[in-house]
Amino acid sequence: MAKITYKHPDGTETVVDVPAPNTVMRGAKINNIVGIEAQCGGSAQCGTCHVYVDETCGVALPEMHEDEDEVLYGTASPRRDSSRLSCQLRITDDALDGLVVHLPERQS
Ligand code: FES
Numbered sequence: 873m874a875k876i877t878y879k880h881p882d883g884t885e886t887v888v889d890v891p892a893p894n895t896v897m898r899g900a901k902i903n904n905i906v907g908i909e910a911q912c913g914g915s916a917q918c919g920t921c922h923v924y925v926d927e928t929c930g931v932a933l934p935e936m937h938e939d940e941d942e943v944l945y946g947t948a949s950p951r952r953d954s955s956r957l958s959c960q961l962r963i964t965d966d967a968l969d970g971l972v973v974h975l976p977e978r979q980s
Contacts, residue, residue: 874969878905879926881977890963896973897921897958907975914959916940920979921958922947926972933961933968949976 873892876899879885890899900908900921909920916939925933933956940960944951954974961968 874899874963874967874971876963876968877926877929877972878907879972879974880907881975892963892965892967894963895959896923896961896963896968896971899963900958907979908958909979910959911980912959916943916957916960919943919947919957922949922976922979923956923958923961923973924952924954924976925956926974927954929970929972931968931971936960947976948978948980 873889876890876896877885877887878900886905888899888903897908897910897914911920912918940957943957944955
């Protein structure tokens with residue numbers, strides 16, 4: 873289980889507990905959080921689950937794979953150093969507990 877904070881473009885935030893082995897993308901979908909489209913269903917192909925990780929939260933992230941890196945160059949909102957695909961951020965045991973992500977203005 874991990875507590876994940878989703879910060880919306882309007883400044884509001886939603887905090888939810890997401891059980892393993894869900895991803896940060898799936899955590900948004902099962903909690904009806906608007907702002908992550910996830911058109912490919914989590915296979916790192918569409919880029920519509922793009923998030924900006926809040927680097928001040930201090931949570932260690934899994935290494936970025938080559939496929940994720942390539943897809944992040946085609947996202948609707950600009951790629952930043954903090955960009956990740958939320959479908960590639962998987963919760964395992966306590967990993968990602970306390971993660972804070974900012975949702976981009978648009979996904980497609
Ligand atoms: S859901 Fe499509 S890239 Fe993450």
